[in-house]
Amino acid sequence: MIFYALVFAFAAIGAGLMCNLWRLLQGPSIADRILALDTMVINSIALIILYGVLQGRTVLFEAAILFAMVGFISTVAYCKFVLRGDIIE
Amino acid sequence: MTEARAVRETRSFRQRWLPHPLLTLILTGFWLLLLNDFSMGGLVVGLILGTLIPLYTTNFWPSPPRVESYPKAAAYFFLVMWDIVVANVQVAYWILFWKNDQLKPKFFTVPLDIRVPEGIATLAGTITMTPGTVSSDLAADGRSLLVHGLHVPDEAETIANIKSRYEARLLEIFA
Amino acid sequence: MTFFAEILISLLIVAGGFFAFVGSFGLIKLPEIMQRLHAPTKATTLGVGSVLVASMLYFLIIEGSPSIHELVITLFLFLTAPITANFVAKAHLHEDQHPEALPPTGGEHGWATFDAPPDQRVAGQERGAD
Structure with a gap:
């Protein structure tokens, strides 16, 4: 039963990633693209965790932590660049 | 500048070496969570990190927030x-x-x-x-x-x- | 016992996938950037949150080897989501909003994205006068 739930979640998150990609390519403003990238990172974390559950292994979760941290820092750095024209002042 | 030094010297031993006890505890706990495993070695490294990080970042936290309850x-x-x-x-x-x-x-x-x-x-x-x-x-x-x-x-x-x-x-x- | 745990985990996984999809769907459906900001910050974060709780329960009950990494990721995501949203909103305000189009602050200073913060010393005096 968990397997079917996993299949559903994979499909839903995959469709979500396609939506994000569309917004990333389409996005009229820079803020739109940043938001789309950030959402993509969060969805990818969910995908990694679900793959870990499917495999029954927790090794991938360290990758998920790194993904979360790098995603957050890069979003903030990009916004900072838009706001100030510089990242490290 | 001299004023700042005078303030620094009035701080107690605990305030000087352990400025944020709660932050130390949280950092140690977080380190253990990251290791995903409890061991004596992990606890010691966590405590060392939990003491050093507040010491080196204390300039960013001039006054620790006071929580009433x-x-x-x-x-x-x-x-x-x-x-x-x-x-x-x-x-x-x-x-x-x-x-x-x-x-x-x-x-x-x-x-x-x-x-x-x-x-x-x-x-x-x-x-x-x-x-x-x-x-x-x-x-x-x-x-x-x-x-x-x-x-x-x-x-x-x-x-x-x-x-x-x-x-x-x-x-x-x-x- | 395991059967009910399986039902609970499956429900959490389905809810997680559903909310993650709704968040991303809102990103393409809503017409305006500030509205779009609402969808990922809330829906997607809860989606990932329930997936992570499901994973914790799965490894605790079914596999029998407790895993706490998910707790760290959940906490991290819930703490950083507001900061990300705030930064994206500020980037949007800076890029394509006029200060006149926003509601007034009600004080003598403008919003921080457009107006320089008052001098530190002045702020200290104001606080003393309160």
């Missing part, structure tokens, strides 16, 4: 957790079943009574995570928050709700 802070945490779930169901419903022109998005100003920086940060985070509102900006003098609501039929009611539900509780938590 920890039970109230815990109650606030669970209230916000519950509100996050409610907020998500609400926003998902709006996104899926409402037409775009039914929504009344709006910017509005929330005047702040709370002055503690940590309190303002907590309030802004809470507003972002709870029903249909995102805090967008702070006034330059830190006395009001710019909030964007996804669906705001009555501005005054939303502001009153934020102030009574979250800000009043935070005022009791942060002295």
Whole structure:
């Protein structure tokens, strides 16, 4: 039963990633693209965790932590660049 | 400069070497969580990191935030957790079943009574995570928050709700 | 016991996938950037949160080897989501909003994205006068 739930979640998150990609390519403003990238990172974390559950292994979760941290820092750095024209002042 | 040095010398042994005991505890716990395993070696390394990191970052935390009552802070945490779930169901419903022109998005100003920086940060985070509102900006003098609501039929009611539900509780938590 | 745990875990996984999708769907459906900001910050974060709780329960009950990494990720995501949203909102305000189009602050200073913060010393005096 968990397997079917996993299949559903994979499909839903995959469709979500396609939506994000569309917004990333389409996005009229820079803020739109940043938001789309950030959402993509969060969805990818969910995908990694679900793959870990499917495999029954927790090794991938360290990758998920790194993904979360790098995603957050890069979003903030990009916004900072838009706001100030510089990242490290 | 000399004044600062005089202040530094009046600090007690604990204040000098362990400026933020709670931060040390949290960092140690976080290190153990990251290891995903409990061992004596991990605990020792965690304690060393938990002492060194506050020491080297103490310039960023000139005065540790004072929390008046920890039970109230815990109650606030669970209230916000519950509100996050409610907020998500609400926003998902709006996104899926409402037409775009039914929504009344709006910017509005929330005047702040709370002055503690940590309190303002907590309030802004809470507003972002709870029903249909995102805090967008702070006034330059830190006395009001710019909030964007996804669906705001009555501005005054939303502001009153934020102030009574979250800000009043935070005022009791942060002295 | 395991059967009910399986039902609970499956429900959490389905809810997680559903909310993650709704968040991303809102990103393409809603017409305006500030409205779009609402969808990912709330829906997607809860989606990932429930997936992570499901994973914790799965490894605790079904596999019998407790895993706490998910707790760290959940906490991290819930703490950083408001900061990300705030930064994206500020980037949007800076890029394509006029200060006149926003509601007034109600004080003598403007919003922090457009107005320089008052001098630290002045702020200290104001606080003393309160």
